[in-house]
Amino acid sequence: MKRIWPKLVILAILCTPVPSWAGSSMAASIRNCTWCHGTGAQGYTVGPRLAGQRAAYIEAQLRGYAAHIRDNPYSKQYMWGAAANLRTDTMRDLADYFASLPPKAAHDGRRALAEKGQTIYLQGIPEANIVACLACHGPGGQGVREIPRLGGLSYFYLKRRLQEWGQGYHSTPDSPMPQVASTLGPDEVEALASYLSFVK
Amino acid sequence: MKIVGLHSALRTAILATALSAGLSIAAHADAFQAKLAYCKTCHGLSGQGYHGYYAMPRLAGQQPKYIENQLRAFIEHRRKNEIMANVAHSLSPSMLSALAHHFRDLNPPPLGGGGSRGAMATGKRIYEEGLPESNVPACSACHGQDARGQDQIPRLAGQLPDYFYSKLVNWTAERGQNTSMPDSSAVMGPTSHNLTKSQIAAVAAYVSSLR
Numbered sequence: 001m002k003r004i005w006p007k008l009v010i011l012a013i014l015c016t017p018v019p020s021w022a023g024s025s026m027a028a029s030i031r032n033c034t035w036c037h038g039t040g041a042q043g044y045t046v047g048p049r050l051a052g053q054r055a056a057y058i059e060a061q062l063r064g065y066a067a068h069i070r071d072n073p074y075s076k077q078y079m080w081g082a083a084a085n086l087r088t089d090t091m092r093d094l095a096d097y098f099a100s101l102p103p104k105a106a107h108d109g110r111r112a113l114a115e116k117g118q119t120i121y122l123q124g125i126p127e128a129n130i131v132a133c134l135a136c137h138g139p140g141g142q143g144v145r146e147i148p149r150l151g152g153l154s155y156f157y158l159k160r161r162l163q164e165w166g167q168g169y170h171s172t173p174d175s176p177m178p179q180v181a182s183t184l185g186p187d188e189v190e191a192l193a194s195y196l197s198f199v200k
Numbered sequence: 201m202k203i204v205g206l207h208s209a210l211r212t213a214i215l216a217t218a219l220s221a222g223l224s225i226a227a228h229a230d231a232f233q234a235k236l237a238y239c240k241t242c243h244g245l246s247g248q249g250y251h252g253y254y255a256m257p258r259l260a261g262q263q264p265k266y267i268e269n270q271l272r273a274f275i276e277h278r279r280k281n282e283i284m285a286n287v288a289h290s291l292s293p294s295m296l297s298a299l300a301h302h303f304r305d306l307n308p309p310p311l312g313g314g315g316s317r318g319a320m321a322t323g324k325r326i327y328e329e330g331l332p333e334s335n336v337p338a339c340s341a342c343h344g345q346d347a348r349g350q351d352q353i354p355r356l357a358g359q360l361p362d363y364f365y366s367k368l369v370n371w372t373a374e375r376g377q378n379t380s381m382p383d384s385s386a387v388m389g390p391t392s393h394n395l396t397k398s399q400i401a402a403v404a405a406y407v408s409s410l411r
Contacts, residue, residue, distance in 0.1 A: 123283075126290030129238035132283050136242070136252030144253050176241045176250070183238070 029090060030097060036078065041098050043106065046074055048157045052103025057148045058095035060172065062086060072161075072169040105152030109194030117195025120188055130183045133192070136176070141199045146172070151199030158193035232298055235291075239299060246308035248358075254283075255363035260306035266354040267300035269383075278378045278385070307411075310358030314405030323406025326399055334394045339403065342387075347410050352384055357410035364404040368392050 034040075036047035043049035050058065064070040065083035086094070109117075121141070124132035133150070137143055141151030150158065165171070165181035184192070239259070244250045249258035259267065273279035274288035291299070314320065327347070330338035342353050349355035356364065367374070371392035375385035395403070 123286050126238075126287050129234050131238060131241045132286070135254055135256065135283055136250075138253035142253075145251070147252065174245075176245070179237055179241045179245075 026090070026093060026097075029086070029094060032082065033094065033098070041101055042104050043154050043157065046157070046160075049103060049106070049153055050098035051101035052152075053099055053149050054143045054145065054147065055092075055095040055099035056146045057143065058098055059091050060146045062091040062095065064172065069173065070169075070171045072164045072171075103149070103152055105200050106154035106197045109155035109197035110190065111194070111198075113191040113194040114198055115195075117191035117193070120192055121195055125188075128183065130188065131180060141196055150196045153196060155193045155197040158196050159189055162189045162193065232295065235295060235299065236302060244308070247303050247306045248308040249311055249360045249363065251311075251360070251362070255360045255366065257363045258310070258359050259303040260308050261348065261358065262303050262355050263349045263351060263353065264300040264304050265351045266349060267303065268297060269352050271296050271300065273375075273383065273385075276378055276381055278376060278381055278383050280374045280377050310408060310411060311360055312409055314361035314408035315401060316405070319402045319405040320409060322399070323402035323404070326395075326403050327406055331394070331399070336391055336394050336399075339407075347407050356407040359404075359407055361401070361404040361408040364407060365397075365400055368395065368400045368404075369397060 033050065036044060037050050038044035038047065041050040061070060061079075062083045065075060065079040066086065068080060070079070083091075120130060121133045122139070124130045133141075136147050137150050138147075141149060143149035162181055162184060165177045166184065168178070171177070240247060242250060242252065242256045243259050244256075247258065247260035247262075249260075250256045270279060271284075271288045271291065274281060274284045277285070288296070315323075326336065327339045328345075330336045330341075339356070340347070343349050343356050344353075347355065347357035368388075369392075371385075372389050375388070376383055392400075
């Protein structure tokens with residue numbers, strides 16, 4: 001009976017659920033991301049917020065960088081290299097980790113344009129063939145599955161991404177976003193990016 | 201000189217009329233293509249449907265009279281859907297009709313993803329035989345053996361299973377909402393209540409696999 005206790009203790013330690021990212025290599029991978037995406041992953045300069053982003057979206061984008069599908073300038077410059085040597089399971093673990101962090105809204109858009117942006121987001125402009133964003137991104141900009149959360153991302157990031165879709169850069173195969181962007185003028189882009197930066 | 205002047209004026213006038221008629225036809229064609237691209241942004245580039253935050257239905261192969269009736273239903277508040285009410289309100293009657301007919305001839309493969317083999321088999325049985333003990337008629341009686349519908353009765357073949365499911369579960373909360381304009385959606389009311397959720401999911405799985 002006595003001898004069974006040390007074995008039980010070892011067994012208990014082995015069976016304690018340890019998140020796979022708790023290993024030192026995972027901590028290093030996370031740190032590689034947060035150099036640019038900000039400590040807490042709330043976004044930093046040109047690096048978008050990852051906290052609270054949809055896990056399936058992050059994972060799909062990482063695969064897209066590794067396969068050189070997402071080809072806008074910052075992606076080529078930074079993310080192609082960053083994703084080049086990530087294993088599939090590391091991509092998934094990183095995606096799950098960042099998705100689990102609570103997001104904060106950037107609040108950096110132009111207040112005066114937020115109302116116009118909200119109207120476009122919720123209703124579109126049918127007369128101008130501009131679709132309502134909420135149909136895919138959800139009523140609170142929360143996203144779903146591989147469709148990204150937009151609420152609270154920074155104004156500068158949102159604006160740049162909408163412009164890049166319109167300029168013909170690629171991101172996700174079969175995405176309707178090139179069509180969406182082709183209907184948006186500079187004023188609509190400004191308004192949407194402003195509105196979304198305030199969404200919690 | 202006078203006659204020549206008259207001739208050339210006449211020629212110019214005819215030319216101008218023909219040109220403006222041509223331009224207005226071209227403008228109409230452009231407006232139609234732009235509106236079509238707008239529809240397909242959400243309903244799929246081949247009308248195959250799309251899984252956004254909401255499931256957006258397949259329109260490919262759909263009955264024109266059904267699409268037309270639904271677009272009018274959004275406008276007349278018979279069918280409740282805020283997004284589509286906005287969309288439909290911006291359509292002229294001729295545009296509405298032209299759009300309704302466009303999707304008829306599209307035939308992309310179904311997106312599928314409906315459910316297990318077992319669910320599909322149950323769904324097929326309900327679709328073809330109904331559930332007499334629960335007062336559920338065979339779906340095929342109205343929607344056709346091939347589920348392609350007829351006139352105002354919609355095609356179900358290839359429909360997104362999650363769209364199909366959410367419509368049937370919410371049928372009486374979304375359809376027939378204008379009491380002063382009762383419509384044919386009332387036919388589905390009792391059936392939608394007599395089916396259990398798992399039976400609805402089974403039929404959704406079955407029809408979503410049909411081409």
